[in-house]
Amino acid sequence: MYAVEMVNIVKRFPGVLANDHVTLRVKKGSIHAIVGENGAGKSTLMNQLYGLYHPDEGEIFIDGKKVVIKGPRDAIKEGIGMVHQHFMLVDTLTVAENVVLGSEPKKGLNFDLKRARKEVMELSEKYGLTVDVDAKVEDISVGMQQRVEIIKTLYRGANIIILDEPTAVLTPQEVEELFAIMRKLKSDGKTILFISHKLHEVMEISDRVTVMRLGKVTGELETSQTNPKEIARYMVGRDVVLTVTKEFHEPKDTVFEVKNLVVKDNRGLVAVNDVSFEVKRGEIVGIAGVAGNGQTELVEAITGLRKIESGHMYFEGKDVTGFTPRQLREQGMAHIPEDRLKHGLIKEFEAYYNVILGGHYKTLFTNGPFLNHNKIFEYTKQLMEEFDVRPRRIEHLGGNFSGGNQQKLVVGREINTNPKFLVVAQPTRGLDVGAIEFIHKQILKMRERDVGILLISMELEEIFSLSDRILVMYEGEIMGEVRPEETTVEEVGMMMTGHRLEEARRG
Amino acid sequence: MNKKVMAILVPVISVLIALAISTIVIILIGKNPIDAYSALIRGSFGSKQAIADTVIKTTPLILTGLAVGFGFRAGVFNIGAEGQMVMGALIAATFASNFGSLPPLIAIPLTMLIAMLVGAGYAAIAGFLKAKTGAHEVVTTIMLNSIAGNFASYMVNGPLKVSSGTPKSPEIADSAQLPVLMKVGAIEMSAGIIIAIIAAIIMYILLNKSTAGYEIKAVGFNPYAAEYGGISVSKNVVLAMAISGALAGLAGATELMGVHHRFLGELSGGKGFDGISIALIGQNNPIGIIFAAFLIGSLRTGSNEMQFIGVPKHMVMIIQGIVIFLVAADRIVRTILIRKRVAK
Numbered sequence A: 001m002y003a004v005e006m007v008n009i010v011k012r013f014p015g016v017l018a019n020d021h022v023t024l025r026v027k028k029g030s031i032h033a034i035v036g037e038n039g040a041g042k043s044t045l046m047n048q049l050y051g052l053y054h055p056d057e058g059e060i061f062i063d064g065k066k067v068v069i070k071g072p073r074d075a076i077k078e079g080i081g082m083v084h085q086h087f088m089l090v091d092t093l094t095v096a097e098n099v100v101l102g103s104e105p106k107k108g109l110n111f112d113l114k115r116a117r118k119e120v121m122e123l124s125e126k127y128g129l130t131v132d133v134d135a136k137v138e139d140i141s142v143g144m145q146q147r148v149e150i151i152k153t154l155y156r157g158a159n160i161i162i163l164d165e166p167t168a169v170l171t172p173q174e175v176e177e178l179f180a181i182m183r184k185l186k187s188d189g190k191t192i193l194f195i196s197h198k199l200h201e202v203m204e205i206s207d208r209v210t211v212m213r214l215g216k217v218t219g220e221l222e223t224s225q226t227n228p229k230e231i232a233r234y235m236v237g238r239d240v241v242l243t244v245t246k247e248f249h250e251p252k253d254t255v256f257e258v259k260n261l262v263v264k265d266n267r268g269l270v271a272v273n274d275v276s277f278e279v280k281r282g283e284i285v286g287i288a289g290v291a292g293n294g295q296t297e298l299v300e301a302i303t304g305l306r307k308i309e310s311g312h313m314y315f316e317g318k319d320v321t322g323f324t325p326r327q328l329r330e331q332g333m334a335h336i337p338e339d340r341l342k343h344g345l346i347k348e349f350e351a352y353y354n355v356i357l358g359g360h361y362k363t364l365f366t367n368g369p370f371l372n373h374n375k376i377f378e379y380t381k382q383l384m385e386e387f388d389v390r391p392r393r394i395e396h397l398g399g400n401f402s403g404g405n406q407q408k409l410v411v412g413r414e415i416n417t418n419p420k421f422l423v424v425a426q427p428t429r430g431l432d433v434g435a436i437e438f439i440h441k442q443i444l445k446m447r448e449r450d451v452g453i454l455l456i457s458m459e460l461e462e463i464f465s466l467s468d469r470i471l472v473m474y475e476g477e478i479m480g481e482v483r484p485e486e487t488t489v490e491e492v493g494m495m496m497t498g499h500r501l502e503e504a505r506r507g
Numbered sequence B: 001m002n003k004k005v006m007a008i009l010v011p012v013i014s015v016l017i018a019l020a021i022s023t024i025v026i027i028l029i030g031k032n033p034i035d036a037y038s039a040l041i042r043g044s045f046g047s048k049q050a051i052a053d054t055v056i057k058t059t060p061l062i063l064t065g066l067a068v069g070f071g072f073r074a075g076v077f078n079i080g081a082e083g084q085m086v087m088g089a090l091i092a093a094t095f096a097s098n099f100g101s102l103p104p105l106i107a108i109p110l111t112m113l114i115a116m117l118v119g120a121g122y123a124a125i126a127g128f129l130k131a132k133t134g135a136h137e138v139v140t141t142i143m144l145n146s147i148a149g150n151f152a153s154y155m156v157n158g159p160l161k162v163s164s165g166t167p168k169s170p171e172i173a174d175s176a177q178l179p180v181l182m183k184v185g186a187i188e189m190s191a192g193i194i195i196a197i198i199a200a201i202i203m204y205i206l207l208n209k210s211t212a213g214y215e216i217k218a219v220g221f222n223p224y225a226a227e228y229g230g231i232s233v234s235k236n237v238v239l240a241m242a243i244s245g246a247l248a249g250l251a252g253a254t255e256l257m258g259v260h261h262r263f264l265g266e267l268s269g270g271k272g273f274d275g276i277s278i279a280l281i282g283q284n285n286p287i288g289i290i291f292a293a294f295l296i297g298s299l300r301t302g303s304n305e306m307q308f309i310g311v312p313k314h315m316v317m318i319i320q321g322i323v324i325f326l327v328a329a330d331r332i333v334r335t336i337l338i339r340k341r342v343a344k
């Protein structure tokens, strides 16, 4: 019995065939993974199941019954729920209010908060979805926000739950928690559609895997009878090597330095507490840490987006404390931001306007007070070619690229500014293996060109394979500095949970 | 569907739906819709005089539409076009009544410039408050509107007062009046329309071709990304408000220099607020705004003729209201379009 059958789905966008006769069958009560390179059409397919897009051709069956899903409302009626990669919660409302929003329990004409809280707590307990019902969404962690989204789908009676790249924003610990929840949901008879770029996750949690490539289904596999290598081959059409090798490279003089930096978060609490470090030319300094320990605020302060309470920053020895983002860029700083949809891209701008952001006023792109569109178009074409951004349409809107291709656009733009110092936050979030390899190579190439690089990542693997030195951050402070070849994941893990290096070494 | 096609389709379909609904209303009140619409068209285009009248009504609407539309593109909602128009015209009138000794070649641009600068400065107050304190421009511009209204009525009842009767300021110098393009009977159609169209073209170029326009749009779409890209959000909010206010001030100038030749209470007469509807119908696009202003201008001019054959002139308010409702709620129109496609 299939819970979901999507038969011969075709979906076209201007210049792109996003789904090309895709057929997907998902058994009731199973966890079904969908994998594929960036832009393969996974989100598009799921968005059609959830009624956000409408197929140009093809049919959808839910529990064997043919359905036409005109919008999310229809999807919810059919018992389908979706958790998007970018959460759609109201920051200023509480968890309970968010869950019931749109289908609030009423007492007479009034909103029945008590019942809402009770129902949310029941769901939360039943599936181990730990949440704080009375906390405001803006104050809870990303992992908890995701659990709120899941509870929301369950509250609306979902039997089929779509999770679009749920693990991309989670810490390894949170991923384990999510998997435990998914297993509970499954044992309760729910059907789960799971999108991820991490094949080891797919191997661990799924029953079956559908592999997509360039809009088509290239393989459907029983998870227990396959392996990551085989899946990757279906994904890219060839064998992939998953390792980048780092050559030895002698760091030069210091290019960037912070001294006793103190920065506050949005709530006015100290988020970065007396942090000092330096980055040399040709060196990658990695900052490891569990999300929410001040990394975001540190990056924003360094790049001029957040006020510095006290302390100093130096660029090539010059005091640049309090410089604006433009002044810092003029010094030779570039920044690949952690949230590409908030800071990195303007969704409404075409690719060609997005790739000039930050340098848009330079003579390279202008003609007196006017933009030189010919030059901009030419530049964009080259950049998209060089960084393999797909689709190769310079007029494609930023918001219409797949997640991975948005990232390539941002990475390409920043690398192309020829910086002396590059701040890179979560550079491979949501990228497929091929793209990760590509971006890691780009970062290493920058290092060889003697660019100083500050790398912030929640992926320990990424930190270990790229960094020359690793700083571990916990509650706004640096717990210690280690070299990847002289430490272990366990040691860094200890520091990430608040043990200073000396303590961690003592064990 | 293509976004650009949508941007044209939504207002056009909204107008068609509005006409259909008002046809039903006309039938319900027992009149012949064909007669009513031909009277409407006769009233707005049927004679030279009608055409001149339509153009005169359209001119300030283009400019206030541009003012509000420009603000929208930069992510600010300038409800204060009315007040900026009043202030621009009032101050320009005060100066221009003394421009008798200047040749038109200087007096005309100078008067326009004064009105624009005053409008810009007045709007920039709201921009500055938003950038510095976060005070929302909708609230502050509404407050500035009432300050402007009261200030103007004090001026024309006090310091600037001439004779008795309707409170008004002295007439501006001949040399500061806009040249007349067409004169039919008592109706003089000034060169104001040319100024309005040039303003639309400049706004188009500014938004689509210039670096400044790029920055303003970036701030309007995503202030976080703009800031990340080294674009000052506060500077651009103030700038956008100022440009928007300059356009509203210019609307005041064309009314002053081309129509009334002095400042009086009805000079603005809600045209600043009309700008909001027109920007909406024109989808904040300069060319769209010209068409939208023309639509509203001709409906209003033609409505008198319709009144003669017994259809209340408020009919055009109904049409206008429905168009605005549909365009503002463009999801409804889009949904109709999409449903049709799904059904196919």
Ligand SMILES: Nc1ncnc2c1ncn2[C@@H]1O[C@H](COP(=O)(O)OP(=O)(O)OP(=O)(O)O)[C@@H](O)[C@H]1O
Pocket (backbone or CB within 6 Å): A013, A014, A016, A017, A018, A036, A037, A038, A039, A040, A041, A042, A043, A044, A045, A390, A391, A400, A401, A402, A403, A404, A405, A430
């Ligand atoms: N609204 C849209 N308009 C135009 N093109 C779109 C739109 N949405 C998606 N596309 C295009 O369709 C293709 C498939 O995109 P989709 O988002 O489904 O990829 P994906 O498999 O989810 O990739 P990723 O792993 O990077 O998230 C891409 O080429 C994308 O640019």
Ligand SMILES: [Mg+2]
Pocket (backbone or CB within 6 Å): A042, A043, A044, A402, A403
């Ligand atoms: Mg996707």
